[in-house]
Amino acid sequence: MRHEPFADDALTRDAFLGGRLHIRQPRDGYRAGIDPVLLAAAVPAKPGETALELGCGAAPALCCLGIRVPGLTLAGLELQPGYADLARRNLAENGLSGTIHTGDVTDPPAGLRAITAHHVLINPPYFEPGNRSPAPDPGREIALAGPAPLPAWIDTAARRLRPGGTCTIVLRAERLPDALTALTARLGSLEALPLLPRARTAPRLVLLRARKGGRAAFRLHAGLILHEGDSHDRDGDDYAPAVAAVLRNAEALKFSP
Template sequence: MRREPFAEEELRRDAFLGGMAKIWQPKHGFGYRAGVDPVLLAAAVEAQPGQEVLELGCGGAPALVCLGARVGGLSLAGAEIQPAYAALARRNIAENGLKGEVYETDLAAPPAALKARSFDHVLANPPYFEEGKRSAAPDAGRELALAGSLPLADWVTLAARRLKPRGTATFVQRVERLPELLAALAANLGSVEVLPLAPREGRAPRLILARGRKGGRAAFRLCPSVVLHAGACHLEDGDDYTNVIKAVLRDGKPISFSG
């Protein structure tokens, strides 16, 4: 748990979406740093201007900021248990000229102010690992982001409760936890869709994006995989993302469940 605020020398400001978003985050060794996963998560949310969006476990708010940079006029909210990251999220939202607030809270016991609100979209990047089932990261804040005690089903239940009718909840998660995530989605939401993310053509997916709709009635849909990297292997310096993923990461384009 990172409680004390980050000192300026512990942070650096990184450009996302080709510079459309600029996000303060810990330098290597000082805490959890965002990779491409929250950017892909934000790109999968089909938000429209004027809508309200909540991110559960927002960290420093890279996903919220990326979503707000792509879709103008959103009202953003984040929920984050670690005080240092909640403060960082507020700074990132404000310095990107976005409208939003961050609730400093344990998701197991959200405050009344959050429970009184409902949202058009909820997104979340829950910890990929279960607590105590892997070697812990040396930084406590990073470890909490990677492995948490709150069951995955509770993340989905909270997301569903905070949605308006017909609202969507979108998650990114490791493929190993897909059965657990699907069970929770089926118990709380409808019109469930899963988009596998394969590292390269012909490789098994390692991550998935999953989405459900409150009150949705459509049949479950498994979408064709989106391939992240071009070629059979990494051959030279620099990234080798496919054109679809380059458009998401550099140009702020959405990622579609429809192909």
């Protein structure tokens, strides 16, 4: 658990969205990859709406969403006070206003329980505690395998959503059965978008979207291929055009063309 704020020399300042956004991240703690960027791009938010991120960490996803869709009311919940402080700093330094609450997703603080959101986004811990070797940094370990079970994240999301609101989640493919079970119990109109590292490879991650009160049948979309070619065989990145547009140009990520 990271309680104290991060010192400046313990942080890096990294560019996202083609330099439109800069995020301060711990050198040795949890660091964002492309997962929160893709998550934020998949949220179908419009100006004037409210977006809440559960487990926001240093708020890379929340910041990406705020840059892509100006005029949102932004809020986040983060268990670790040190990361919550960093999230507030990242919002402020990127000209974004938002409220970051510190607390547990299984027992949210009163301020968070007062929120009614159009959209909830979640990048939950990818692993279940005890099923892997823990990370040496305690803050990173909580981000990777936190104590709250996946249904608790989805239950809190459902409680905070307004009717018709969406919940968007990114998680590892092996956790898809648990996520679908929990989502089906609380939300509807489920959609899944597998994220394939390359063509003819199995997805490692999946994006899920559900709607409060939705009644549409479950829809499994064709997988999104992240990288071009069969292997990484040149300098620089090799993201597929649709993915590069999200990562560099802050474009929305659609589940289907």
